[in-house]
Amino acid sequence: MEPTMNEEAIQKLRENRSFVIRQARMSPHQKRAYERLAPQYCVPFEGQEDRGPLDWESLFERTGARRILDIGFGMGLELAELAQAHRDTDFLGVEVHKPGVGRLLGQIEERELTNVRVVRYDAVVVCHQLIPRATLDGVHLFFPDPWPKKRHHKRRLVRPGFPELVAPLLTPTGYFYTVTDWEDYALQMRHVLDESPVLRNRYGDRFAPPQEWRPQTAFERKGLEKGHQIFELVYERQDLGDRA
Numbered sequence: 001m002e003p004t005m006n007e008e009a010i011q012k013l014r015e016n017r018s019f020v021i022r023q024a025r026m027s028p029h030q031k032r033a034y035e036r037l038a039p040q041y042c043v044p045f046e047g048q049e050d051r052g053p054l055d056w057e058s059l060f061e062r063t064g065a066r067r068i069l070d071i072g073f074g075m076g077l078e079l080a081e082l083a084q085a086h087r088d089t090d091f092l093g094v095e096v097h098k099p100g101v102g103r104l105l106g107q108i109e110e111r112e113l114t115n116v117r118v119v120r121y122d123a124v125v126v127c128h129q130l131i132p133r134a135t136l137d138g139v140h141l142f143f144p145d146p147w148p149k150k151r152h153h154k155r156r157l158v159r160p161g162f163p164e165l166v167a168p169l170l171t172p173t174g175y176f177y178t179v180t181d182w183e184d185y186a187l188q189m190r191h192v193l194d195e196s197p198v199l200r201n202r203y204g205d206r207f208a209p210p211q212e213w214r215p216q217t218a219f220e221r222k223g224l225e226k227g228h229q230i231f232e233l234v235y236e237r238q239d240l241g242d243r244a
């Protein structure tokens with residue numbers, strides 16, 4: 001069968017990866033946390049990408065909780081903070097950077113969080129193959145790598161195909177939230193997301209006002225120190241009809 005436009009765009013997202021695996025230098029604390037806690041809190045995915053969609057209820061051992069996906073959580077402190085403040089919500093964090101995963105696992109233990117699980121893998125593949133459709137109340141993408149050089153723009157996560165990857169995962173009232181301190185990436189994201197028929201900008205065609213619920217992130221602090229402005233975007237799912 002010929003791939004559809006959406007599948008082609010998603011395939012391109014998978015090929016031009018939005019990350020580089022950095023040298024995984026872990027502190028002894030992160031390493032110990034990783035080895036001890038990964039079996040308990042990480043969802044095995046590498047080597048079993050065709051395992052089929054996740055069963056949320058058995059993963060978190062409860063029903064009825066809200067569900068948030070955090071893409072590229074970095075060191076995970078903000079994710080841990082949100083999870084601690086919203087114990088009625090289940091959080092799935094996706095990150096490729098092993099020390100960051102180790103750090104978040106340590107936070108899960110220190111803060112006694114029962115509502116966080118982690119996947120160490122490319123979020124594009126996770127969204128495509130692991131997350132069941134229409135099950136997420138929110139998707140968070142805090143300070144995605146900006147890939148500032150023009151020849152690297154094709155590695156930016158939010159580009160054509162990304163809305164079609166994420167929107168079907170949202171419940172009818174679910175939202176997609178992103179924030180960046182890179183103005184030209186912010187403008188590109190707003191363009192790509194506004195153009196997509198599967199998402200609707202909650203603030204017309206404008207950036208969102210500062211969202212009080214979001215903790216300040218490490219990358220945000222670095223951006224502010226450089227005098228950068230912060231740009232936030234919030235989208236809702238548009239009815240996909242029989243394309244869902």
Ligand SMILES: C[S@@+](CC[C@H](N)C(=O)[O-])C[C@H]1O[C@@H](n2cnc3c(N)ncnc32)[C@H](O)[C@@H]1O
Nearest residue numbers: 019072073074095096122123142143217218219
């Ligand atoms: C600029 S950092 C931002 C970290 C954090 N969200 C913050 O605001 O401080 C971007 C993170 O996204 C991760 N990342 C980029 N592309 C990814 C992908 N396709 N799947 C999983 N993680 C990814 C990177 O490893 C990096 O840790």
